[in-house]
Amino acid sequence: MAKTVTRADLVEALARRANMQRTDANRLLTRMLEMMQDALVDGDTVKLSRFGNFNVRAKRQRIGRNPKTGEEVPITPRRVVTFRPSQMMRDFVEKGGRGRAKS
Template sequence: MSSNALSVETRPATSSTVTLPEKHTVTRSDLAEALFRRIGLSRMESAQLVEMVISEISDAIARGENVKLSSFGTFLQRDKRERIGRNPKTGVEARITPRRVLVFRASHIMRARMNGETD
């Protein structure tokens, strides 16, 4: 792994295939390791900091608050009404109960970054 703990590794190219980036899920331990390497906190302090940030975000969302992380995006709650859906296999109608869902809206800066655009 490179010095950048959040980098995405690629598969080796073969003569008949196009090289595609290998997908990697960034975990809490990856975030803690990045803090350890970049900021110099101990591994324990890095892990605790990641846990505290995730806990604060989770608690705010659970209280019904929106969470906006500048240059990243916003976590919003939406209320879904009761509706009738269909089982796609059988076509049988089924009642879908009302529920609250979590939505993430990426900021315009994050969208540009995802699409390889620069500011």
């Protein structure tokens, strides 16, 4: 069964691989995520080389349907975050991560 990688897992791996304290690793990860969030809120694209791109997409208002009642309901316009993996990431996942040691 696939495991869910949590924020705590990322902090632990970062601390171990970079030989730093967990508190420092947590601060670093938090700041990186905040910078990504700020960029997305501003409508910028977050491009991580060899990983993928995060974009914000504006969705228009549309009519949806309540599945229980069948009633038509307007869905308000909103902004959504999308992720498009790089070709390198797609190839890496398709091959099961072969070619790089896991820690």
